[in-house]
Amino acid sequence: MRIFIVGMPGSGKTTLGRLLAAATGMKAVDTDRLITEKYGKTPSRIITEEGEKIFRELERETLEEVLKMDDLIISTGGGFPIFSGNMDRMLENSYVIYIKTSLDVLWKRLKHDKTRPLSNSNEKLRKLYSERKPFYEKAGIIIDGSLDSRANLAKTLDKLSSLGIVKKTMVN
Numbered sequence: 001m002r003i004f005i006v007g008m009p010g011s012g013k014t015t016l017g018r019l020l021a022a023a024t025g026m027k028a029v030d031t032d033r034l035i036t037e038k039y040g041k042t043p044s045r046i047i048t049e050e051g052e053k054i055f056r057e058l059e060r061e062t063l064e065e066v067l068k069m070d071d072l073i074i075s076t077g078g079g080f081p082i083f084s085g086n087m088d089r090m091l092e093n094s095y096v097i098y099i100k101t102s103l104d105v106l107w108k109r110l111k112h113d114k115t116r117p118l119s120n121s122n123e124k125l126r127k128l129y130s131e132r133k134p135f136y137e138k139a140g141i142i143i144d145g146s147l148d149s150r151a152n153l154a155k156t157l158d159k160l161s162s163l164g165i166v167k168k169t170m171v172n
């Protein structure tokens with residue numbers, strides 16, 4: 001069984017992936033991190049130095065690699081579900097969680113971060129949000145991203161257990 005986590009940059013995908021893995025005993029991976037390890041460069045460097053098209057191809061390859069694995073929670077890059085039919089591919093035989101976070105909350109988290117070439121201004125972030133929303137909203141499970149990390153984890157576990165995806169786990 002695989003669970004993908006999707007959402008805007010800064011919505012808390014990596015954080016939730018790690019917490020969810022610790023609570024369920026599943027392994028957490030992160031597509032940005034897998035790409036960085038395999039190609040020796042961060043996504044933002046790949047985008048800046050080689051172009052976004054190359055980065056999106058690497059994401060597509062990474063998706064096929066993780067689809068070969070099992071018992072995995074996969075946090076994705078912000079643009080991952082938008083390109084190459086990736087969202088439909090994820091939905092074919094995995095669960096997908098969307099962390100739905102308001103633009104105000106996202107901008108508060110991202111405004112001091114200079115390392116994000118695609119969302120380094122409020123205008124760019126707004127445009128990305130409206131373009132990406134329809135893709136994210138295809139997810140079968142939608143979580144309110146304005147909660148703190150702990151409450152977010154508890155809500156997610158509740159949803160996953162009510163759907164019979166994971167067994168109810170104690171969260172301290």
Ligand SMILES: Nc1ncnc2c1ncn2[C@@H]1O[C@H](COP(=O)(O)OP(=O)(O)OP(=O)(O)O)[C@@H](O)[C@H]1O
Nearest residue numbers: 008009010011012013014015078109147148149152
């Ligand atoms: N539920 C939350 N409430 C408040 N802050 C959070 C929450 N989840 C994550 N954060 C903080 O927001 C920032 C972004 O979190 P995180 O890296 O998990 O997001 P992401 O969606 O993986 O972002 P990226 O687009 O970089 O992959 C971090 O500083 C993290 O500590």
Ligand SMILES: O=C(O)C1=C[C@@H](O)[C@@H](O)[C@H](O)C1
Nearest residue numbers: 009032043044077078079118
């Ligand atoms: O929103 C995006 O398109 C991106 C988000 C990051 O997680 C990285 O995947 C990369 O910087 C692109």
Ligand SMILES: [Mg+2]
Nearest residue numbers: 013014032075
């Ligand atoms: Mg992340």
